[in-house]
Amino acid sequence: MTPPLDLSRRQFLTAASVAAGTALLAGCAPGAVPGSGTQTLQFWHLLSGGDGVTMSQLLDDVNGAQSAFRIRPTVLAWGTPYYTKLAMAGAGGRAPDVAIMHATRTVGWAPGGLLDRWDVDKLASLGIDSSTFPKPIWEKGFVGEGMYSIALDAHPFVMMFNTDICDAAGVLDSDGKLQETSSPEEFLDQLREVGGQAEGHALSYGYLGDGAQMWRLFYTFYSQHGGAIELPPGGPAVIDKDVAVESLSLMRTLLDGEIALAQADYGSAVAEFATGKSGMLFTGVWELRTMQAASLPFDATMIPTLFGTPAVYADSHSFVLPHQTNADPVRRDLTYQFVADMLKGSFGWAEAGHIPAFLPVTESPDYDDLIPQAHYAEAAQHVVYDPTAWFTGSGSNFQSEFGAAVQGVLLSGDDPAAAIDRFEARVNTLLRQPNPADPEGTFGS
């Protein structure tokens, strides 16, 4: 028989506190799962909604396929909150083992020591090298000489189209693809044909109050002229003003109230297309699931090349190693393994609409059967990222600065040239400031 516990109240409370404290500390401790050799790797990401569900499935697959590590994901709200928290974790040196970042943001972070470098040789030994990635996507992983991010995907801005409406308008080829247009005039003619068959507008494009949306389309058109905006440290910005004005003017032409609604925000544009009222939609590939869920007869394609050079705005969800002061070599090795597993298993990620960066996935026969993803897969070869500077990239202020400068052109018909001047002035102000993550400019020295 077990003797009854003879504890005073004070002894009981002490014992309980010690037990609770121990449990709490054990819970906080990263590392091995008790009783097994399995390491728990902390993984932060910013993918919610449909993307979040797909990511969970991928993680379950990776976790289930081996017993060396288990991934514990932490999902944070995308945008500034995510990047603030990740930056602070890196600054404290006790960051998660691995995290997702937009490739465009690494330029601002690597110089401040917030990210650790990827070992290219170690990646190569796992079958990850430049030959397994589209060139622009692989190169985007580098800041200076070092590789700081490795892309899971490219998520370009694309054009979705309602196949029923476009068919009725007679703008489809015999194989059901949208007839090619190679100039603004041809594209506008095509849109007018489509508009005749659509209950709402020919094109849905939401931009109100959304600098990112304005920037995505603008920079697509701008880059199709064959050049990029350059933002050298210290300034001034190199912007081809004629090209910028032409690109912005085309956007204004599209928003004439006939082709596309003059005042639409992102949500209402998506809704207009998803309810079958419009013929086309400019959007990111991440809306693919929305349209599939709407049971819409639709297809997707690259935004047509209207100015000579195929180019499309995009960003990449990329794996980074947030800085850890005392990185454990065993866990680091497992992190490399995890990333390689994720890339190789990224077919599931394609189902969410994104174009996997890992070529063996997009070049597989299975991927060809994935419609409409396969119809815009070539966009990965023509992706254009934000101009490189510490303040640019997804979720940064740069894109909203652009929106603030040009929205008046699209909404109220303001002068495009004056808007580009405003944008240039803002960018030059930012360029004169040092990278706050590296104010003394010691990176690379």
Next chain:
Amino acid sequence: MTTATDSTRTIVTGSKTGTPPRRAGARNREQLISWAFLAPFLVAFVLFLAWPIVHGIILSFTDQSLTGAGGAFVGFANYVEALGDPKMWQSMGNTVWFTLLSTVPLVVIALVMAALVDRGIPGQWLWRLSFFMPFLLASTVISQIWVWIFNPQVGAANNILEFFGLEPLAWLQNPDTNMLSIVIATVWWTVGFNFLLYLAAMQNIPPQQYEAASLDGAGAWRQFWSITLPQLGPATVLILILQILASLKLFDQAYQMLGGVASDTTRSIVQYIYEAGFVSYRFGYSAAISYVFFALIVILGVVQALITRRRKEQF
């Protein structure tokens, strides 16, 4: 009152006339106890107010980054940059503009609402509840509600405009109307608090005054102008001060209603401080702007104190 003065005098006299002084040990003990009672507050005060203020001032003289980089002493560089930063002045101007636009309706509407309820219209509890209820909602909730209302395609605001044959507006997205939209949402959200303060003040006015006035033949309007309004003076001063301070802190509803997107016409100074620190990672600069803003509030406070002092002297 007299008794208290007398007893104080007695004690003082007593000690002078040789009442034995309390032992030093007992006095120390008393002091210790009082410090012990004060300690929790002092700790909180130093940790959460005094030290952050001092630390903020120190930060404002450095190029400290949120990322842990920097931290070198840069003298007054941040302040010089802030004073020459058009965006800071624009944000400051937006904040003052919002304060002007919102304070007047928030005081006047609250007064009208309180007067209506105070005059005894039926179902008082229902009015009180419905006028005050929005104030209890979180800023995230009211932002969501008003984003729906202001939606250019399906929102109620444009439905109303169309009903009257007016052109629909892109309320929140158009720089000409977005500040007005935020003011409307804010008035709806917070007017209940001022209403409650006014109602409390009105209910403190002795009913005999109204009785006397009506015996003298004063109608409802005359009573309102000659009895209610003058006696609401102190309440109005309090409401104005609280309202100006609250409006100067504009951030959450504007930030949320515009989806966190910076707009030149709605970016408040608090949002600019936030952006400098948490979006651009410039903690030092962010601290400097917050002290410039602090200086503005101090100036307003001094002006307000001077005005109220003059008012008191007049009375």
